[in-house]
Amino acid sequence: MPKAEVLNLVRVLSNEQADLALCDRFYDEVVLDLGKMPILITASIVPLDQDAASSPTSPESSYVLPENAIEALQFVYDDRMLQFATDRELGMFSRLWRSIVGTPQAVYRGDIGSRRFRLVPLPDRPSEPFIFIFGMPMDAAYPQYSVVVFHTDNRQVVPIYLELPIAFFILGREFSRSSDHQDLAFAAQCATSATALLEMAQ
């Protein structure tokens, strides 16, 4: 298990001083932080139902990002890449952009919560059923009229080349917090080492 491997590295590198229960949590935080960089990217399918078009002002008119998504990087509707657009840009296109129904051309991420997105225009049909008997989601069985999100991925199991950088990032956090083993110089050096090691892994 990579998490156990990483925590074992942390234990030895800290000369057994690190609080491993806290470091367990730091591991999750570091993985989330790595999600701000384009290192682990996945494409996930989001099903669309008819509700968005039928009630454009309701919360259902927007969709939720996949559970494992940290940062959304690109959106595809059916087979078409969508452009990111702000409410100002969409307002120039039409003041009624929130209620226009048609084939989505853009994606809007403002004022609807960081884990939601809205398609503009609202899709005029639901996705085809998600039935993957004769294939996988990304191959011949891809359901038409659905959305694919390219996003950074929140994974508990990280590739082996990220284990050492993550261990040093954890040490940086553990030794910079207020504790009986706080060591700011060591923490700073661990952060420097972590950044250099991550540079190698990228």
Next chain:
Amino acid sequence: MIACGDVIETVLHRARDPHGTGTNREFVRTLLNHVQLLVNTKLGLVTSERPHVMKPFQQVYGLISELYPEIARIVSIHYGSLDLPMTDWRRLHHYDRRWFRALGNEPKVWSPLGRDSFIVHPGVDHELTVTLHYSIIPTLLTSDDQVMEIPDQHLPLVYDFLEALLLTKNRSLTGEDRAILDAVFSRSLGRFKVDAKS
């Protein structure tokens, strides 16, 4: 070719811990495994090839680390004798806004998608085999007799990083030491850039 035990000796000596008092040899070997992996990941010094079967209509292939655990980084992809050009996946829509489901007779380009996924474009309507050329994940070093897979001329990079990590671990953190470590990192990373250009 240099044995793993010799590398450990050298690095412990450089880290002013020749008897392995601050850090035992076994843990130095663990760190050595990680460092040689990272060096090979970055520079692609030891590479190999394997076939990859493209499925009909599929262009995005994820979880390389689970699908092919021997791969540290894909360096290039070939189709027959053709080297597929690599492009940034964010630029694919410049070629074709509908690239995601586009079909062709044969693959034309490939893109790394982060570090653990890749795209081969366009898709094809039948199974087709391409060749992945990749940096390997070096064999795990478990004894001092094992020979290093990283070529000898690149071992100074491994020494530099391992020494820096050991000095960090042993908290040899005087102002001078920190300056030395910063120099080690910047020199090593600078060397990466030089090697990447050459």
